[in-house]
Amino acid sequence: MCKESNCEKEAFCLCPIRGIVDVVSKKWVMCVLTSLREDPLRYNQIKKNIGEISPKTLSNTLKTLEHEGLIERNVYGETPPRVEYSLTESGKELQIALIPLVEWVRRRENHDELHTGQKSHKKNQIKNST
Amino acid sequence: MCKESNCEKEAFCLCPIRGIVDVVSKKWVMCVLTSLREDPLRYNQIKKNIGEISPKTLSNTLKTLEHEGLIERNVYGETPPRVEYSLTESGKELQIALIPLVEWVRRRENHDELHTGQKSHKKNQIKNST
């Protein structure tokens, strides 16, 4: 039994993915992973791709992803220095595992537009009562 | 083209799911959704199921999930008051869409144990340099 939600049928418990969901929900992780889908990229290429990300945040994001085994960091001892980031096998498999979620989101957006004429979700979450 | 990560092939871009991933990554969302998988539950039943969650946090979590259309809130005008929460169709479909992710996590945990004798990920992320 999962001790976090006390669900009996552990095979169907969602709690095990809390860890990875914490990771992929970091603000820029999705964008970085998507940027690396095709080819290895260098730090500043990723930065330019995404645009508004600050260097510290990109740095942290890349470290987390490397630590999780989702991307690889390859250093080439050149001057000027050259560092390339690429997806690992695990990272590619993660993207595949996320496809059904992408499709679910797209379906939901379509329903929203059909019923209400606008996208209703995903903006304005409930905020803490301050 | 996705403007967030500038990825050309929008069909494969992960950015669209950032919204829902933000939601499901809230600390207790997975546990709540799992708790509701079988039957409708009342506020304090969910609370007791999960155990350590604070009332404010559970309240906010439920509001967010309701706002996202993933759960339904049913009030029965009784004394003492009775409020039941249940999954909507959309909520059930979300859980189904997450199954590949659950399986990916399980595979990854198995690999970790085979190679290192322990679970290596999901603890100690890199923290901000303070």
Place this chain on the structure above:
DNA sequence: CCGCATCCATCGGGATACTG
């Protein structure tokens, strides 16, 4: 070019007490 160091604002979430 690839970052790290520092400062700062914001936010999610815990603990606890209280109310309709």
Place this chain on the structure above:
DNA sequence: CAGTATCCCGATGGATGCGG
């Protein structure tokens, strides 16, 4: 029972400047 009100803390991420 089903929440709200209040206070508090740690973590995240933006902006900017510096270093190898």
